[in-house]
Amino acid sequence: MEWFEQARTAELRRDWDAAIALVSAHAECYSTDPCRHDNHLWHMDLLARAERLSELTERALTDVHARRRLNTSLRERGMEAALRNRAKDGDRGALYVLVQLLCETSRAQEAHRVVQAFGPNDQYAHQIMARFRSPSSGAQ
Template sequence: MEWHERAQAAEEIGNWDTAISLVSARAECYSADYQAHHNHLWHMDLLVRAERFDQLAELAVTDVHACRRLNKSLYERGMETELRNRAGDGDSGALYHLVRWLYGTGRPQEACRAVEDLGPEDEYAHQLLADLRTPASEAR
C-alpha cells in the first residue's frame, strides 16, 4: 500500500497522528509541484479535523493557509473568544470572522464595538459592517 492510500485509510478511521505524519512529510506550501501544494492543503484540513488548533496557530504565524483554515474553523465552531484573541493580536481575518459571528448571533452592537476596538482603521471591516447592516433585498 502506498503512502497516499495509507494516509487516506488513517484519515477514515480518525488515526490523526498517522494521517498527519504521512501527509505533512509530502506537503509544501506554494510549491511549484501541484501535488505537494495539494498535500499542504490536505495537511491543514487534517489538523482542523483533528482539532489541533494549537498546531494550526503555530503554523498560522507564517502560513496563510493555516491562518485561513484556523480562523474559518474557529468561526464554524463558534469559538468567539479565540477569534477575539486572534483579532486582538492583529489578525484581520479573525476580526472579519468575529464580526460575522457577532452579527450572525444577533449582536450587531458588539460587532461594531469589535471593529472600533480591534480594527478602527480597517476599511474592509467597516465595509463588512455596512454590508451586514444592508438587507439582501436592498443590496440588489
C-alpha cells in the same frame, strides 16, 4: 500513489496521527508543484479536524493557510474569545471571521464595537458589516 490511499484510509478511520504523518511528508506551502500545495492545505485541514489547535496556532505565526484554517476552526467551535484575542493581536483574518460571526448571529452592535476597537479603518471589516445591514434597520 500508495501513500495517498493510506492517508485517505487513515483519515476515514479518524486516525489523525497516521493521516497527518503521511500527508505532511508530501506537503509544501506555496510549492510550484500544485499537488504538494494541495497536500499542504489538506495537512492544515487534518490538523484542525484532529483538534491540534496549538500546532495550528504555532504554524499560524508564519503560514497564512494555517492562520486561515485556525480562524475557521475557532469559529466552528464557537471560540469567540480566542478569535477576539487573535483580532486584538492584529490578525485581520480573525477580525473578519469574528465580525461575520457576530453579524450572522444578530449581534451587529457588538460587531461594530469589535471593528472600532481592532480595525476602525479596516475597509473590509466595514464591508462585512454593511452586507448584514438591512436598509430599514438604520444600524450603523
